[in-house]
Amino acid sequence: MKLAIDSSRCKGCNLCMLVCPYRIFKEGKEQNERGIILPELDRPERCPNCRLQKLYGRTLCGLCQMICPDQAIRWDDEAKNERQKVEVEF
Amino acid sequence: MKLAIDSSRCKGCNLCMLVCPYRIFKEGKEQNERGIILPELDRPERCPNCRLQKLYGRTLCGLCQMICPDQAIRWDDEAKNERQKVEVEF
Amino acid sequence: MRHEVRFSGFGGQGIILAAVILGRAAALYDGKHAVQTQVYGPEARGGASMSAVIIDDEPILYPEVTVPDIYVIMSQEGFERYGAKAPAEAVMVIDSDMVEARPACRFVEVKATSEARITLGKVIVANIVMLGAVVATTGVVSDAAIEKAVLDSVPKGTEKLNLAALRKGMELVRVKKP
Amino acid sequence: MRHEVRFSGFGGQGIILAAVILGRAAALYDGKHAVQTQVYGPEARGGASMSAVIIDDEPILYPEVTVPDIYVIMSQEGFERYGAKAPAEAVMVIDSDMVEARPACRFVEVKATSEARITLGKVIVANIVMLGAVVATTGVVSDAAIEKAVLDSVPKGTEKLNLAALRKGMELVRVKKP
Amino acid sequence: MSFRDWYRADRLPTIYCAGCGNGTVINCALHAVDTLGWRWEDTIFVSGIGCSSRAPGYIRTDSLHTTHGRALAFATGIKLARPELHVVVFTGDGDLAAIGGNHFIHACRRNVDMTVICMNNWIYGMTGGQGSPTTPRGAITTTTPYGSGEGVFDLSALAVAAGANHVARWTSYHVKELTNAIDAGLRTPGFSLIEVLTQCPTAYGRRNKLREVSDTIEYLKTHAILLQRYNRLVAEGKPVPEDMFTVGEFVRRNRPAMGVPP
Amino acid sequence: MSFRDWYRADRLPTIYCAGCGNGTVINCALHAVDTLGWRWEDTIFVSGIGCSSRAPGYIRTDSLHTTHGRALAFATGIKLARPELHVVVFTGDGDLAAIGGNHFIHACRRNVDMTVICMNNWIYGMTGGQGSPTTPRGAITTTTPYGSGEGVFDLSALAVAAGANHVARWTSYHVKELTNAIDAGLRTPGFSLIEVLTQCPTAYGRRNKLREVSDTIEYLKTHAILLQRYNRLVAEGKPVPEDMFTVGEFVRRNRPAMGVPP
Amino acid sequence: MSRVEFMQGNTACAEGALAAGCGFFAGYPITPSTEVAEHMAAKLPKRKGVFVQMEDEIASIAAVIGASWTGARAMTATSGPGFSLMMENLGYAVMTETPCVVVNIQRGGPSTGQPTLGAQGDMLQCRFGSHGDYSIIALSPSSVQEMFELTAKAFSLSERYRVPAFLMGDEIIGHMRERLTIPDSVEVAARRRLEPGTLPYTAGEDGIPGFPTFGQGYGVHVTGLTHDERGYPAATNPRLHEKLVMRLVHKVESARKEMADYVVTNPGAEQVFISYGAPARSVFQLLHDRPGEEIGHLRLRVVWPFPEFALGEFPDAKTFLVPEMNLGQVAREIQRHTDVPVIPVPRLGGDLHPPAMLAKALEASR
């Protein structure tokens, strides 16, 4: 699964940044056409939900998605053959 | 002082009867012109307020007056020379 | 023929029930038209209570009482407020236990309260005694109609008592009529 | 001569304050008539913000903007909603840091946001930079009037900064004008 | 001056039914006001609509008989506009807690300096006996012909939770305690509620096996349990009969209040 | 199905300001409803007027966006008329406790079977930042430019006093706990209030030194004290910092309720 | 078989509602309407209906609207002060097109006024008492029988047109007892259901959209904000608002003929009384007492939308006399539609116009 921010919904509040235990969200730099600065993703494949959601059949952690007040965070199915580089940090 | 029931106000509820420690109020018998049966007074001079209000300069007991929901109970000044027969019960 | 019947007394005497029963008798059992009205208001609590019934063979258009021709009076205050000015042509049925005054018009005295208390054992049926009396006096509804109306208006279990009261009222008047 | 000035951008850029200051300058310090209006509504929160000022030598009768002749645009969305249809005769002052598009009419580009952030150290005065630019471009109010209006509209302690921003805006345009 | 001098003699007797507790409560309130030495010229009685709310009309002070449920909002205006006036509100369970519930909790929250005396007779008396928010479960009223099935407000508990500075409950039987509680309310800066359980023989008693006035008085006498005693029983783990109600002073505190005279 | 499927995708993004906590609360509510297995066809969301009250408009179920303060009265009609429907109300501190206070306490008293989620942001957000009954003392709002001087409602305490079966408080920061609390509310027959302290950066934060969204989140995180811990501290006579607020479950009981499906 | 009763107007009203299938009543007691609620409290539980006494009138009408969205035929009853409190939510019912019946047993106003006496002082309030422009339906009964019939009819109209219908009674008719015939069954129009696939606020030619009952999978959003055909808020689009409000008004006003319900007596008359509610009884009496004279009478059973074409039933009219228990509220409306002099015959205080008073007005107008 792949973590994604829906740029048509995100309002740049950075609440996701505040809650992610893996610090996957970083303050963004670029303003989009609506004047909004989206957070950037730092190696989202570290997110346990990206890695293990399919395996466990349910959302893991999910804090960012739950707190995101604009329903802008989702996990997309990845293209079949896409490789995942997983670096687990301790 | 003389205990009196104002017949233009009394509605015959008998609450005075319920509270007087000296049982000075008795159930009445006669209906008045408004169809109301006033309680009767049984030796009202036994009421401490009748006897001692002037002496103490304030209302004594006064329960009947306070509970009377129709402001029908009052103490009148007695005619100067009127005699009082006081029988204190224990 | 339009009859306007005015009932009055004090709260608790069942003035309104009496009026409703009379109206019911006329409207449901005598095939007449009837309108019953009454005075509402906080004032009605302690003081005088009043209710009126209009009975007519034709439909009743204007439903307010104008000049009653029949009065049923159960208290002195009721008399003063609602009966004192009764016109000479009217007839008044008076509970003589409760009312001191007497009107200028024709009147019938009925000791309804004491009859109810003593003979019937329940003071609350004094109103039904009066009802019997007024029907017997005026024939404003039929005896059969008023009986039926009483029966289906009073609480279950009290039918007998009320019927007795009604008949007592009728009897008291008929006895008087020579 | 009636001028209709339309300001637009997104919430937080001070669009409305800029319009109020312009109206104030005209009405209080240039002896002209002015009406300022703005778009309200929950929609204004995230999205485009709009305010308009009408300035006239004569009393302003009809107070709604019909065809603006001056546009002040501070965001792309603002351009799309409120500036895209600007008529050919109009003039538009654009914050080129924020707006990609360009209109069909005459326009002046001002890097108001970056000037405010970098040169003046406070991005929030970008609106005042734009105000300076629009006054310099159109002369719709006098320089003296706009200065006074800025001074009595901004929070105490920020007068200098805002005046600097205003002048910066004027300067940026005047430099451009050959 | 006696409390009797606070009445408008020309309006007595009241419209109340024989044996209605409202008159007793007014006596107690006027007694408390009188002995405190308040001047009638500076005292304003306010009420909504209901039998209980007719009370101010029988009192010779300036008085405002307002709309149903709104007395506290009107009173707030009076008190904030002229804090030097004393403001006392008479209200009923319907007026205060049904339609007026919002003004009730907000006046408590603001802690507006006034004394509110609620004649809680568990019924809408004036309109002939419909259920109220304090009608006990199972009670028969004209709108609960099969017995009331709704929850019941504890008005005093609500006032405490909403922020009032002083809250007490007594009954129309406890005339001395009631008078003292009102006195405490009048003296406490901020909002004071004195809830008075009161008999309504006509609209409530009649339908609920309390036909005689004395039946309700007996009930009030025998079912009231002093708060302190109740708490002791609870603390000791002893049983408290289900149908008892607490009386006494529930709170007396000193939160910041509005409309307190300078 | 995921909670995201309960949204009306065609209405997103919401009108809410960036960083507004309302969206988070809706996520949690929909998550609870979804995991409980409720069907959207049987679930009705109701609200009054306010930013918070816009929530139902973003949810694909049948929904009733009513008048300011009246949501609970409308919801009562729905629930009593068709108890088999699930009824959830979104409301704000102003909607529920200012203009709507009376319906609030009466819905608690009746214990109508519904779940009420109140986004308490201490302010009227929708109208641009006026004081509300939960605005803290001293806070600056457009109607309290010199700092609020009124008392403050404890909404949860009020609900308990008024008779609700289930009352809990959390914050928009505590998403898991909040979701669980809503779940408990949905499961409890009778009235359930879940009070959620929520950031309003635009109308409240901006004026009260909580300019950044993260400031309020930080505040919510550091000032919440679990009820059990608070009670322990109090019992042990230990001091509790003045500006802490309790979170957790305040009551869960089984009083008779109205509108419970047969 | 029909039942015959000797019944109070208010009770007859409740019976009319029950006969019309009313399954939900929410109310708050107020004189002189309380008997309506009390009768519903006694009867509804026995028919698996719901009676609830709310905390006030605002909540009562709110609960009624909520219940209506579940498909219930829902009603409340009140009098002046309570009616005033309902104004905001009545506007909500109009905007959301919620069928509901509101009974107002009018008493003497303004304010607390005369709680126990009759009036017709709220006729313009029911038409204009909520903010904004809108139209509603109002019926006025002149007898106990009509309390029954017109209450049932109010349901029919409200369900059909999706607009609040008011039974504008008065204390006189509400409190009097007369003979009432209760038929076995009463026909009531049902609200039309929303066709699947149609947007919830897309209306056909008659301007009335189908009804998407809650709990049936429509997933409809209902709001008092200006909304588009999906029901979504769209409160800053001027032309959409205009279109919506025009439709709401038009669907009622364009059906004036369909809804019209009046009784014409002596169409050839030059002097014509126009009445509704209790004062009709005084007019009846006058006409009865003067059989020789040709006096016209237009009696409105539906007052709003006002059937202005009914004035045309009296082509020879030289004066319209309008006895009302108010200061001439419907007379104002009549004045808008005719050049014939309109003479209000107001009566305040709680008692009916005595027939003699009408006779005097008649003479004076000659």
Added chain:
Amino acid sequence: MSRVEFMQGNTACAEGALAAGCGFFAGYPITPSTEVAEHMAAKLPKRKGVFVQMEDEIASIAAVIGASWTGARAMTATSGPGFSLMMENLGYAVMTETPCVVVNIQRGGPSTGQPTLGAQGDMLQCRFGSHGDYSIIALSPSSVQEMFELTAKAFSLSERYRVPAFLMGDEIIGHMRERLTIPDSVEVAARRRLEPGTLPYTAGEDGIPGFPTFGQGYGVHVTGLTHDERGYPAATNPRLHEKLVMRLVHKVESARKEMADYVVTNPGAEQVFISYGAPARSVFQLLHDRPGEEIGHLRLRVVWPFPEFALGEFPDAKTFLVPEMNLGQVAREIQRHTDVPVIPVPRLGGDLHPPAMLAKALEASR
């Protein structure tokens, strides 16, 4: 010396109130009126006045009435939904003859409608929105300057006639900024005090009793029930009720001339616009743009009581065109008073009538 400001209409309204000596404001926020309250919240405490935000609009008007009885000049401000909620207590103010000013910055209705856009949909509501028969005063400003002036005038009229006075503004004027000149002082009529020895509800020839301010030893009882001259309830006496209501209505209606405040342009015209509030601005523009044509304009600053005699200022009128931001509410009233065709020019949706729209109506009416 007078002050000149560039100010919003709503703020100007608050300034007008302050200039008129308003010392008490109770309100509840609602778009688009909130700025009135917010300005009062900032200003009143500095002048030892009282600002209080109440729990709702019902409480707001209640507190205003309470404060007024202590002698304060008291005001509230609201918009449609809040105005609807005030209806019951406004009737109470009428019945008890309590001076008070209510500002309604009208927005699009019905119901929640268009909270941020202008309308004039509450003009009949302010006249008829409470139960029972009564009369009130309503003023409508067409500029920021008039927001100031007419608010002050509303106090003057309300104090003098002891009846609620409504400032019926609209979002357009309320939210626009224009130049405002604030004079040093404003003259406001004071309520006449009750003469000692007179009964509190005994009125002189003008029908207005003296005012017995609370806390001054009058010992007055004030009730919304029908009351006698002592102020005591007397709710079952029909003729007393009649007399009371007639006096309440008469004291306002008989002063129509005294209160009238309108502006006449081109009295010789055959085509005459009648306007009030924001649409007057469109009429101004039209007249300005067509200097050659003689187009009449009657602009009402006081709308209620309606100055029907003002129609006579246009003796040659052949049509009255009435542009309103509603479906023709005041046009209804005009229709009652003239045989000249009255053409409503309604505009819904929140934006003003474009002058071209008026021009079209003008052509069409020729």
